[in-house]
Every structure is written in C-alpha cells, then in structure tokens.
Amino acid sequence: MNTMLRKILHKPLFIKLFHWEYWPFNAVYGPVYIYWLWLCIKARSFFFFNTSNPTITNGGFLLESKKAIYDIIPQTYYPSTLFFKHDIDHKRLLCELNRSSIKFPMIGKPDIGGKGKGVKKLHDYTELIDYVNKSKVDFLLQEFISYKNEAGIFYCRMPGENRGFISGIVEKEFLTVTGDGTSTIHQLLQKDKRFILQLPALEKMYKERLDAVLMQDESCLLVPYGNHARGAKFIDASFLADEALTTVIDNVCQTIPGFYFGRLDIRFNNWEELKQGKNFSIIELNGAGSEPTHMYDPCHSILFAWKEIVRHWKILYKISVLNHKHYQIDYMNFSSGVRMLHENSRYVKLISKEEKQRA
Numbered sequence: 608m609n610t611m612l613r614k615i616l617h618k619p620l621f622i623k624l625f626h627w628e629y630w631p632f633n634a635v636y637g638p639v640y641i642y643w644l645w646l647c648i649k650a651r652s653f654f655f656f657n658t659s660n661p662t663i664t665n666g667g668f669l670l671e672s673k674k675a676i677y678d679i680i681p682q683t684y685y686p687s688t689l690f691f692k693h694d695i696d697h698k699r700l701l702c703e704l705n706r707s708s709i710k711f712p713m714i715g716k717p718d719i720g721g722k723g724k725g726v727k728k729l730h731d732y733t734e735l736i737d738y739v740n741k742s743k744v745d746f747l748l749q750e751f752i753s754y755k756n757e758a759g760i761f762y763c764r765m766p767g768e769n770r771g772f773i774s775g776i777v778e779k780e781f782l783t784v785t786g787d788g789t790s791t792i793h794q795l796l797q798k799d800k801r802f803i804l805q806l807p808a809l810e811k812m813y814k815e816r817l818d819a820v821l822m823q824d825e826s827c828l829l830v831p832y833g834n835h836a837r838g839a840k841f842i843d844a845s846f847l848a849d850e851a852l853t854t855v856i857d858n859v860c861q862t863i864p865g866f867y868f869g870r871l872d873i874r875f876n877n878w879e880e881l882k883q884g885k886n887f888s889i890i891e892l893n894g895a896g897s898e899p900t901h902m903y904d905p906c907h908s909i910l911f912a913w914k915e916i917v918r919h920w921k922i923l924y925k926i927s928v929l930n931h932k933h934y935q936i937d938y939m940n941f942s943s944g945v946r947m948l949h950e951n952s953r954y955v956k957l958i959s960k961e962e963k964q965r966a
Contacts, residue, residue, distance in 0.1 A: 662865030667894015779833030786821020
C-alpha cells in the first residue's frame with residue numbers, strides 16, 4: 608500500500624466509512640427496523656418492551672435511573688455509590704462523601720446516561736469540584752473498581768423458568784498504547800485507526816503529555832473505561848459462556864427482582880475467578896435498551912450484527928409478552944411512549960452539551 612493511499616485510509620471519514628462498527632446508530636439499525644415493527648404489530652403495542660424488566664423504569668429501554676437499578680441489586684455485587692442532585696451544595700456533597708467509603712480515584716457519571724457520556728475518572732478534589740460545577744443533570748459518584756478486566760455479559764431468562772442463559776459476551780480492551788522507545792504517545796496513537804478517532808478528545812485531555820516517549824514495551828492506559836465510543840476495542844468472547852459462568856451469572860441475576868433481559872457490565876480480575884464467583888463487580892446493569900455489544904468485534908460483518916440484533920429483539924419480545932400475559936403487567940400506552948422518546952431526546956442534548964463543556 609503506497610503512502611498516499613495509507614494516509615487517505617487513515618482519515619477519520621474513511622475509517623468510519625469502511626468499518627461498520629463506527630457507523631451511526633440508524634445506519635446500523637435501519638435495515639432491521641422492519642422486524643421491530645413486526646414485533647410491535649404482533650404485541651399490539653409500539654412500546655411492549657416496558658414489561659421486559661418490570662422493576663426498572665421503562666424496562667430499561669430509556670431514561671432509567673442508574674441509582675434506582677443499583678438499589679435493586681444486592682450491595683455486595685456493585686461498587687459503593689452515592690447519588691447527588693445536579694445543584695448540590697459543595698459542602699453537603701463533601702460531607703456525604705467523607706462519610707462514605709468512596710476514596711480517590713472515583714468515577715463520576717450521570718444518573719441517567721448512555722454511551723459513556725459524562726463518565727469521568729476523578730483523581731482529586733479539584734477534578735471533583737470541576738465535575739460538579741459542570742453537571743447539568745443528577746449524577747453519581749462511585750467507587751473506582753481496579754480489577755484489570757471488563758466484560759459485558761448479556762443475560763436472558765424467560766419468565767416462569769428456573770434458569771436463565773447467557774446470549775453473548777463482549778470482552779473490552781481499553782485504549783492503551785505500548786511504547787517502542789522512540790515514538791511519542793501522539794505518534795503511537797496515529798498508527799492505530801481506532802485511536803485516530805479518539806485523538807481530538809485525547810489531545811484536549813492530555814495536552815503536552817502526549818509528547819512523552821514510552822520505553823520499549825512500556826504500556827500507557829489512556830482511557831480506563833470499557834466504552835466503544837471512548838476507544839475501547841470490543842472482542843466477542845461468547846465462547847466463554849460455559850456451565851460454570853452461566854451458573855454464576857444466573858445466581859446473581861436471580862437475586863435482582865424483576866430482571867429478565869439485559870447486559871451486565873462487569874469489572875473482574877480474571878475469567879477463572881469470575882467463573883468461581885470471586886473478585887468481580889457489576890459497574891452497570893442495562894435493560895431492554897441493551898445492545899448485544901459482542902457484535903462490534905471488528906472480526907464480525909454487518910450481517911452478523913443484524914442477525915444478533917434480530918435474535919435479541921426476538922428474545923425481548925418473548926419475555927415482554929410473557930410478563931404481560933401471565934403477570935398482568937400492562938404495556939406502556941402510546942402517549943406515554945411518545946413522551947418518553949421526547950424526554951430522552953431533550954436529555955441526550957443536555958448531557959451532550961455537558962460533555963462538550965467538559966472536553
């Protein structure tokens with residue numbers, strides 16, 4: 608490949624064009640919306656999904672409170688977490704924080720979030736106060752879990768059945784560069800198409816620190832979040848869903864009232880210990896709006912992604928209908944559903960604006 612062609616293919620526009628995992632949401636989902644419409648017709652409701660997880664707002668499709676979800680998870684399974692209104696007084700916040708077990712570094716994130724927007728690792732009081740001052744929405748401060756690995760495990764259980772199953776696993780590779788002894792971090796980032804897309808944000812975040820030269824084989828973790836939009840590489844690890852792991856995840860999920868469908872984002876030490884139910888923490892639990900994120904493995908085609916989306920929508924439909932019929936849980940009516948969509952649109956604009964101010 609000649610130098611000119613390589614430069615062209617390393618332009619953000621062409622990286623996004625030739626790698627479907629970076630396509631806009633509607634470009635990925637558009638071709639399969641017809642199947643979603645068919646499910647709505649069968650259920651006789653455009654918003655049937657709200658019954659999938661009865662104890663989570665809107666079934667966990669949109670506008671669900673993270674704090675409310677943590678409240679139905681046994682404390683032993685998730686990090687220490689504090690909820691604050693966006694206009695909290697600094698003194699009161701610090702007082703509550705000092706009474707808790709949460710220490711620096713900690714994680715700040717919106718109570719209602721999505722795609723990693725507004726999530727930030729806070730290292731000291733200066734960063735904390737800056738985060739609070741720029742928060743336009745209610746937020747959480749959470750213990751930082753230092754386990755080195757993160758995975759998203761998609762769990763499903765049919766209402767009335769005694770055991771659930773894992774429908775997919777994504778292993779997350781954080782945005783990390785490895786030194787060669789001569790290149791700066793900035794130069795190393797320019798060699799990887801995935802990292803190139805994160806350059807503008809990293810340049811604002813790290814500034815002149817990107818001019819540092821790493822020693823041979825020295826690693827530098829730049830983004831400590833397993834979020835695809837923040838540069839993490841998603842790897843399909845669904846093959847790890849053996850009997851031992853399924854039993855551990857099923858046991859955990861059955862302690863969460865009314866949870867039947869969704870993805871658990873888990874930090875853990877290693878797979879062997881996780882399969883023994885040791886050394887892990889649920890950092891997020893997502894409901895009906897969960898994506899089967901293992902489909903974003905660069906090895907998979909867009910056809911594979913469509914197949915996985917349709918498969919999981921079919922499961923969501925079955926669970927929702929069963930809860931509706933057997934447990935007499937009403938579907939969300941049309942006006943409430945439309946209001947939910949409008950409220951979510953306004954909220955996304957608000958946190959997107961907040962995200963730009965933080966950059």
